Amino acid sequence: MNEGGEGVGTGTRSGGSRARPRQRPYTGVAVKTEREQRRSEASGDVIFDVRDLSVLYGDFRAVRDISLPIHEHEITAMIGPSGCGKTTVLRCFNRMNDLIEGARVEGQILYHGVDLYAKEVDPVEVRRRVGMVFQKPNPFPKSIYENVAFGPRVAGFGGSMDDLVEESLRKAALWEEVKDDLRKNAYTLSGGQQQRLCIARAIAVAPDVILMDEPCSALDPIATLRIEELMRDLVRDYTIIIVTHNMQQAARVSDRTAFFTVEVGEEGRRAGVLVEYDATERIFTNPSNQRTEDYVTGRFG
Amino acid sequence: MSMPEPRQHFHDELASLESAVGDMGERAERAIGNALQALATGDERLADQVILDDDPIDDRYLDVERRVLDLLARQTPVASDLRLVSAILHINLHLERVGDMAVNIAKITNVTRALPRSDSILAALGEMGDVVRPMLRTSMEAFSRRDLDLARRLPSMDDPVDRLNRGMYREVAACAGDQDLLEWAVHMMVVSRQLERVGDHAVDIAEQVAFLLTGEFQEFSDDDG
Numbered sequence: 001m002n003e004g005g006e007g008v009g010t011g012t013r014s015g016g017s018r019a020r021p022r023q024r025p026y027t028g029v030a031v032k033t034e035r036e037q038r039r040s041e042a043s044g045d046v047i048f049d050v051r052d053l054s055v056l057y058g059d060f061r062a063v064r065d066i067s068l069p070i071h072e073h074e075i076t077a078m079i080g081p082s083g084c085g086k087t088t089v090l091r092c093f094n095r096m097n098d099l100i101e102g103a104r105v106e107g108q109i110l111y112h113g114v115d116l117y118a119k120e121v122d123p124v125e126v127r128r129r130v131g132m133v134f135q136k137p138n139p140f141p142k143s144i145y146e147n148v149a150f151g152p153r154v155a156g157f158g159g160s161m162d163d164l165v166e167e168s169l170r171k172a173a174l175w176e177e178v179k180d181d182l183r184k185n186a187y188t189l190s191g192g193q194q195q196r197l198c199i200a201r202a203i204a205v206a207p208d209v210i211l212m213d214e215p216c217s218a219l220d221p222i223a224t225l226r227i228e229e230l231m232r233d234l235v236r237d238y239t240i241i242i243v244t245h246n247m248q249q250a251a252r253v254s255d256r257t258a259f260f261t262v263e264v265g266e267e268g269r270r271a272g273v274l275v276e277y278d279a280t281e282r283i284f285t286n287p288s289n290q291r292t293e294d295y296v297t298g299r300f301g
Numbered sequence: 302m303s304m305p306e307p308r309q310h311f312h313d314e315l316a317s318l319e320s321a322v323g324d325m326g327e328r329a330e331r332a333i334g335n336a337l338q339a340l341a342t343g344d345e346r347l348a349d350q351v352i353l354d355d356d357p358i359d360d361r362y363l364d365v366e367r368r369v370l371d372l373l374a375r376q377t378p379v380a381s382d383l384r385l386v387s388a389i390l391h392i393n394l395h396l397e398r399v400g401d402m403a404v405n406i407a408k409i410t411n412v413t414r415a416l417p418r419s420d421s422i423l424a425a426l427g428e429m430g431d432v433v434r435p436m437l438r439t440s441m442e443a444f445s446r447r448d449l450d451l452a453r454r455l456p457s458m459d460d461p462v463d464r465l466n467r468g469m470y471r472e473v474a475a476c477a478g479d480q481d482l483l484e485w486a487v488h489m490m491v492v493s494r495q496l497e498r499v500g501d502h503a504v505d506i507a508e509q510v511a512f513l514l515t516g517e518f519q520e521f522s523d524d525d526g
Contacts, residue, residue: 248377284379284514298308298384 047072047209047239048093048116052107055088055097062088065107066256075177075231075240077250077280078280080260082301085272087244089260092116093241094130095123098163128150128155131202135214137194139186139201142214144169144178147197151205158277164204171237192223196230205233210234212242216249228253247296250280257283259292311376312427314368319445322367325396326441326484328358330434332403333499335500340492341423351407356465358400364391379399384516388509392444395502395509399437402495409488416485422472424488429465429496432458436503443510452514456521460502 002171027179048070055062063085070076071094077210078086096115097103116126128151139147141258148165157164163180171176174196178189195215201212212231216224231240231253244250250257258277276289285295294300310377332351339347369390370465372378379385436458443451469490476486512518 247379251377251379287380287381293380296379298311299306 049110053105058102061271066274068277074255077254077257078243079250084260084262090243094127130209131207133213133215136218143183145182149206168200168204172196192219209239214283251284254280329396329399332439336403336406348407349412355400355404362397384513388513391509413488416483422489433499440503440506449514452507452510455504459500466497
């Protein structure tokens, strides 16, 4: 292993001087410059501005004082231990918590500058614009075609339904696999295909944002990677917020990561809090907060 | 009451890798010391021993490299763990190179043993050795103690090495009148160059320590010191 070339005059450092050109600070080993680039080009405005958000179930404060901006055309991942409130926060973005009796929201979520919880805002319209994909694929017990067509039909879509179904299935990277079987029951599909069908169904109503609550936790690794690939494609057209237990999934797929944890406050009351929110490469190479560091490195005891 | 750490085995393996690299550091520094002693005293047996002693350094280098790849593939380290793995990988390579430089010096000792020598050149080389060995020790100590201030002292420690290496040209030129002495002196230029590179490797190790501790990679320059 001795290098013959290490002798005189072959080194790149002339005359022992260490006055080499100073390089740009290098902030991590995980090379994601292309993604970083894409983010700086594509990411635009803040689509959701969360301000001092707390969610209460009756007396129980599930999450406390969350503030964070969600950026357009980015994938934002929310990670943290069980009970940290990440799913609760996710469900605030399309007012799903309204459906839970006793649930109450304090603080504000501005969506394109509009208070999402203002009286005049129609939660049904919110849910059309902010779609959701759940942990377990949940297609309707209908044909593949009907699963996609159902939402637009209810919403009074007047164009060519065939075109819309095809376009939605294409965007969900499912078209090639099902184009000859559109009349088959959706339950005949594999789990990964069913989840992509649910994504197609969400896309069909022309949403602005797609919320994903553990979208891959019921899928095998290959189906998981396909969904992750799909997410990177979809983010060109949509904004995606994903809750995941899989830290590596957040690292692979997201542009920004929010780390939540559980804090035990006065009288032993537990509440979810946001610990750190930053570019994903930062969270996974050099997080600012020790609690984030302990969680992502598995020192969280 | 705290629960057991969820990734104990992984973190044990990281600690074990770090200690393997610490061992590499001691061996590399000892190799440079022995090589210089063999050169100063013309001790052929010691020079041969330096060459033999490089095999375990290379074995350890390969072992650390293999285990790091294994960790990367199977444990996906992140945050400070990721920076530590990266630092281990780099420091490991720097130390392996230092081992090679000791071998180069030992080989030069053996090919020049029949030639006349200059005491002043030998003294200058000894002086360089007295600087670069503590540099290696200091950078490895900064690593094991996670001491950023200590790491930042390395560039200024390197200054006398650069000065001595530059002075070597004049020393060698002064031997021009005697063909055999000149041949020996030109070989000593190579030794000087090797020692200067050892100093650079020590500074590079300190840069890795700074990266590990700050998450920012910046090459040290003399004015940082």
